[in-house]
Amino acid sequence: MTRAAAAILAALCLLPVAASPAAAAAPKTSLPDIEDEVMCPICGTLLELSDSPQAEREVAFIRRRIAAGQTKSQIKDALVAEYGDQVLALPRGSGFDLSAYLVPIAGFLIAAVALAVAVLRWRRRGAASRAPAAGPTEGPEAERLEADIARYDL
């Protein structure tokens, strides 16, 4: 009896471990998780903000696929197959669409470098303008300066 109880306990402990790989392979998704990442193509707005007849059909399409156990990625692929890439609220992170992410980053970096160069130049100009003007080092002016320093015993 004790052995049987221990075996059942051990089996119960192992159940979540056995189930976890399957769960990881097919993560559950939900309608709110998808409808803020896809568009209602006719309305030109996010699906979550749309209540048009076309949006209702699209929501029903997503619900059916969630019920069938499909992942978010599979459902989005199915939507793209139906409506084309324009159904995605965000461009895909590959191919030409990758430029939608890279161009702003490149623009930011270029602007940062340009700003840094401009600041450095302004600082150099400011330092140059604050530097004392070179005094006379020779000639009558220099002689008069030396005479004045000697007279006032500076």
Add this chain to the structure above:
Amino acid sequence: MSGRSFFAFLAVLAVLGLLGFGLLSKGSAGVDIGSPAPSPELPRLGQRGTGSLADYRGRWVLVNFWASWCGPCRDESPALQRFQDRYGGHAFTVLGVDTRDLSGDGEAFVREFALRYPQLRDGDGGAAHDYGTTGVPESFLVGPAGRLRLARRGPVTETYLSDYVAPLLGAGAKG
């Protein structure tokens, strides 16, 4: 021109180019009466393969943009099928284009209304954009030479079909 001015000029040119591209790509297309009608290659609804308006060159074609979620499309479909039954043949056909719709819903719509004229699928709305549609349903009568002869914004009715479309079909009409 100094190097600095040249780069400034290039930067301004690039910004203007981007703005121009944005405006042009957002602009709506369209086709005028008498102009060649767009003929994009589209998948057939509920069947394998593709088709286009060009497949019907030599015939009058009433290109009808519709979607299963569109109420007025439901209203006009029986009239379109009756018109096809009467005039469809070697000289004329209705060509349905299911636009921005789920293919399963579109196929169910075709079954529900027993539509027997050819159907194409325009999932991303590209063809509808080429014709300059502003919604569904909209219908365009294209002549045998592929030029647009009539444009109807909104649902067609028996009266519209008999008063405007049928007379143009002329001697090629059946029945």
